[in-house]
Amino acid sequence: MPEVELKGSDVVVVGAGNAALTAALAARAEGASVLVLEKATRELRGGNTRFTGGLFRCTYNGIEDLIPIVGDNDDPSTVLVEPYTRDDFLHDIARICGGQADPTLSEILVDRSYDTVRWMADLGVPWEFNRAVGAVTLAGAEKVKLPLGGALRTQGEGVGLSASLFRLVEAAEIPVLYETQALRIVTASQGQVTGVEVRGPEGIRVLNCRALVLASGGFQASPEMRTAYLGPHWSLVRVRGTRFNTGEMIRATLAIGGQSYGEWSGCHATPIDADAPAYGDLRLTDKTNRLSYPFSIMVNLDGERFVDEGEDLTLYTYARMGREILQQRQAIAFQIFDQQTIPLLEARYSTGTPVVADTLPALADRLAERYGHLGFQKERFLETVETYNAAVQPGVFDPNRRDGKRTVGLQPEKTNWALRIEVPPFQAYAVTVGITFTFGGIRINGEAEVLDHLDRPIPGLFATGEMTGGFFYQNYPGGAGLMRGAVFGRLAGTHAACLARERRS
Template sequence: MTAQNTEVTTETTDVVVVGGGNAGFTAAHAAAVRGRSVMLLEKGEQDMAGGNSFYTAGATRIAHNGLEDLRDFIEPDDRHATTVVPPYSAEEYAADLAKVTEGRNDPELTQVLVTESQSTLRWLNSLGLKYRLMYERQAYERADGSYLFWGGLHVGNVGGGEGLIEDHTQVAGKLGVQVRYGHRATELCVEDGRVVGVAVETSGGRKVIRSESVILTAGGFQSDPSWRREHLGKGWENAKVRGTPYNTGDMIAAALNVGAAKGGDWSTCHSVQWDAFTATNESNRELTNRLTRQSYPLGIIVNTEGKRFLDEGADFRNYTYAKYGKEILKQPGSVAYQIFDATLRPMLRTEEYDMPGISVATADTIEELAAKIGLDPTALTQTIQDYNASIDRTVEFDPTIKDGRKADTTPPKSNWASPLETGPFYAYGVTCGITFTFGGVKADTHGRVLDADGQHIEGLYAAGEMLGGLFSTNYPGGSGLAAGCVFGRRAGALA
């Protein structure tokens, strides 16, 4: 080892933020506007920066009172004049969190999230982040040409995840935040029971960055196959990593090593249906979120035996998509197929189902489709015949509401059951794409990391995916970015 690599240099700042995603930048902004000197450490080089946030669609779930309550901080759009955005109250937000997590969400963290989500986005907008209504993902155009939003998730960043990180980076520059790329934090420095900095590895050697406070926003452990297998279970090492390859649990381990208590559910995660066969279907910086397949409530999903195995219409996509990746992983070969016909195909999300290089097979008959994807034609035909015959066609199909149009088969499809009768037919191969893990460190509502006795480890804060306690089994779409904003801001306001 060279002398350059063995020498340890020291730098000093008021606040160190470890992790350059949405939560990290929000925390850095909140500290900087208070006059703190802030250094944000990003494990990736600049061309790989942005954490998991870069790979998202930018959807952010907030409570609001409808379109008029949003107009002054979202980008103008001519479609607003013919758009209906139903109000989404803090009470509904909290109820949705409790429903999808089966009551395992921390009530105090939940209360802060649902009451401060909108005000936090307004604050970020005042700094320079741009938001819009997400027509292409969360609204359907009605017969009269108007638009109706659904599912409680309406607002997102201009430019998606890429736009989110670009805006954050520009704001950080204006506020004087030092963003250091290629800085891998390895451990926390502690003196007299207080965290006083971090040890860092860079291409130029090792260094210690001393600070009054350290805010950990370095994500979960989803990018490490061995951690996934250990905590999520056998088979999870085979899941595809949707986002950054750098969320390997380093700083979770560092926090636990200095006495932090574990927080949240370490045995479950956010995972989705993900393009199964595209060659570059992990950590793809160009396609990012376009590799998801989220129009599944309109059609059916079958495994490689040609059988359905879940209720595609149990609820709006926003409340089921983060748990259905796990169900795909359980199937033979961890692969399944979303099936649609020519009637449904125009309703599929363009950004996802018209993706370049998409895994899709098309055929004029079900038998031909089965042959193309290697399924038993008799089995797939029987599944679709049984499904079609069981649909209650007296109920009108309406994708903007839970329409109760049911397929009374096994398993049932509770809503949006539309017969697959009109060729050509389409099959999209999907597997399990892991987004982030739900287990992290335990902290209070201000992001102060707690030890096993419930005491704050002085100088240590956490936000984003590292903050355990909000999610378990499932989560409402858009609440991850919202939590990163809310608790990142809270941590930065104290650090």
Template structure:
């Protein structure tokens, strides 16, 4: 082979670039292979809203990574501590204790040190004032363990990571899909790549797979997740088609995690059918449903909108929408909660219907009018007394209806009224490869495949059924950093 690298990283999103940067700290020669063109670089990470969940010891820890927070600004912030055990318990709770404990603990206990490492490598962060805090008596109260986002969302993340990649002299090949892993005596020794119309073999001491799961592959979605998933739209890159998974499986890697599950959300009815690089930043999602009701075209509710803070339910309610007639639903709000809706409800790209009365609203949307009005009447009758607190689970609930609404149950009776049609958008699949705490890919016997590592969506076993908001980016960065360091150490052994 004419070309040889210490480490080859397959993929060019958050996890892949974190892996490349980490490996470059110990190795001279690192190559990044990206299937897509340079103008569509960044994978799913490019489309993220940028919120990133990590453990922290109060506001002082936040200020270490956001040094621009002045003393005056800090005096107006109420920032509850969110330590690693809080994070771990949230992760295990929302996955019904199915998350692999060793991988879950790597994610949560290495989250803050990874955030500091990212900061030291030029990644900038901001507080999420608009969607993760409420102002009360002159102070901003944050909640949900998710107060921080990456500056300028996913666009900023990919730009800042690539800037660091360039500073470190890491080689990146675009439009160069990896096709096959090369092996010799059970060890991974390189990658077969399509480049400039030719098939070439590139040698390497180690390979890191970080090129996403199979969510962009409609056939695989339908095979592993169900026929209805052929009707979900793709929120991110079209290049995550499971290539890396198949390459690893072909050399004996063990599949792991919930291949029938995924991160999916309720997104605007007119969201592009595949991630649009001209309108990135997660602007189409619709996540304020805990403050209102969700009804299908039959005029019936089908989930407990107030089960928990949106950070802990939005990634599982997308599939519930997919189960409804015509694979869609309506989020309905009245004027008393409209001011609390997240910013993406109030942009020009939003699809919305409004009317001064519920009867008039029902005429404007495609819904069973009589059932729609009956459902809301029954809901209003079931609302219990209590104080409404939009920033915390307030226990203001319904009684006597199914499904219940466990929190934030205000009567929906103050016009004007708003209906936002939503469909299911898939973000990433939960199925991946079996890796250990060092991000080494394991074979079907549970032994590491020498020279092969994985990170990002390709790590199976962390998320099941659900997902704490902001954990995908964090998992990508944590296991990217670990994979890069492990691969580098392997090459030096």
């Protein structure tokens, strides 16, 4: 590993997640000297990326597009894949984000998605089919139907992705400075970026560079920024991933005239185990998620349903389901399953301990024993289940598509996957809200350059990943976060290296 040249690098990259390391690798491939700054220790490195399920949403025309990516790592004869086109991906973003997502950024994300996954595969990141998240394995079925747009994940999930990217960074002789927190962006009198002030083992100092790429995540791990932008109820929520994404470089960018963009009061938040730790645990990574709720009814401490659990497929509702739970008393809900749906639960449920009983009254009693101190209403709970069961309409249950098997006459209705809860033993999983990442951030253009308030690039400043705004509003299609980081990471690294080359000559 070369000594870090403190007089200056062509490109300094802030952060060491997927967005940052794809940027670093792209810049290095263009011949730039690159330095990566990581706020965390070496042991805790890798940001939210390391906690992920490694799911990347991308376009493909069919299995033939996926085979070159997974190579020998997986067996295509064991899966069913439907095409996921450019129009499908764009339509998903538009419908899920209420038509508010930036159209230019969305098109680049979609148009570069497949190509970027192939680029990562060519670099040496290994891939496999995603059978885990949003895919349902039916007993006795020969093939698993992969979720639309979510057919691929990195081998070893986020831990594997992070390890592969660090291996590639090391092979490319890109130095990483650990325990080094970027604090402030340094500019020359004309406004161009010339370096970054950092706080690290050597104290506070300035690292010079010809181009700076920011990829230091959202502000979800900062209680004060959550309170200020998301609202007071978000102050105490659990954080699903890293505790290091506290938004200081978003603020630093605004301080030099960068434009804020996107939904600052919005975030990705999911149902997680009610006993999950305050911050992500690297032994559990994303395994505290509780995403099989479309096959359940969810009730709150008052024993009431509060949301259409079956509005859409999991990957299109889970990111906003956390907010629904936050609005319930004590931010707690219970997912109720019977033996018809328990075999469909994601494997991640095995990390939790459900309340189990042979009858519904016994389940209500056990929930009351455990949650009575929080005011659990067991009589109301039993009425809710009875009313729900009576409202379930006939139809064919199909966990792999919106099956239209619904209730009639409830408020709220359950519009898909409505089965009566009637086959014992019954299980109840207690869940709360876990924040994943924030939607508001800084504005970039199609070359990942940071824009000022007149939509002009700030010379020498690029950004990618969770810290950029304008991509997601209210909700998010699963797997689009890693894809966004890699598409714009690659663009940021490439353009930063080109700018550095110009500045050198």
